[in-house]
Amino acid sequence: MDNKTKARYEARAQIIKALAHPSRLFIVEELSHGKRCVCELTEMIGADASTVSKHLSILKNSGLVNDEKVGTSVYYELLTPCILNFFGCVENVMKSNAERHLELIN
Amino acid sequence: MDNKTKARYEARAQIIKALAHPSRLFIVEELSHGKRCVCELTEMIGADASTVSKHLSILKNSGLVNDEKVGTSVYYELLTPCILNFFGCVENVMKSNAERHLELIN
DNA sequence: TTCTTATTTAGCTAAATTGCCAAATAATCA
DNA sequence: TGATTATTTGGCAATTTAGCTAAATAAGAA
Secondary structure (H helix, E strand, O other), X not given: OOHHHHHHHHHHHHHHHHHOOHHHHHHHHHHOOOOEEHHHHHHHHOOOHHHHHHHHHHHXXXXXXXXXXXXXXXXXXXXXXXXXXXXXXXXXXXXXXXXXXXXXXX | OOHHHHHHHHHHHHHHHHHOOHHHXXXXXXXXXXXXXXXXXXXXXXXXXXXXXXXXXXXXXXXXEEEEEEOOEEEEEEOOOOHHHHHHHHHHHHHHHHHHHHXXXX
């Protein structure tokens, strides 16, 4: 595998890594319904505001969301709705896994 | 966020995490063209066989691939081709990011 | 059986990730 | 101006991940 190819896979992995956390998945899904400020997301997630802010900056650095300041609040917006299609595939994997588990039990 | 919802997001994140590594992304894409044994993948990736084996076990534990022994070799197979659709979305994100970078420069 | 090849597992270290607290920054309000 | 609210950043400890070497396991060949 040459260096250019390797770099491309690393860039892809970087973006997927940004999605690979429960809170960040929640944020992406919530933002698919509309813009939300940090305080709203913090309330819903139930973690420290600084923690949520860091999750948001990871998503922003990966180019998945954008932010916009309104008064003292910062509103985040989903830039890439195509990600949502992927969640369906992930659900299918989870369903298959559950079925396989059941087979093992019975 | 109640516990059940949290558990669901964690399960999703677990699967996405399995994809969040350049070598594992390569493996998934390579397996989309057909079954491959560990030695073939090891050769292509250029890492230690034990490392590749561990990557494969991560993919298998997440339910993304399956394995089958043939002689002394173990062949892996992609179980979830729907993942490939997602890669197109990731490419789009990368393209948008590149364009944004160019705008900043000019 | 002994040797060889393919694969997995164990053990280790280095690096990355996570989440909290505390402090810094920014905008608004009294 | 001083106080308040929203957000981000720095710093730290705990946990997880990655990839190597060495050793264990498994199947086939001599």
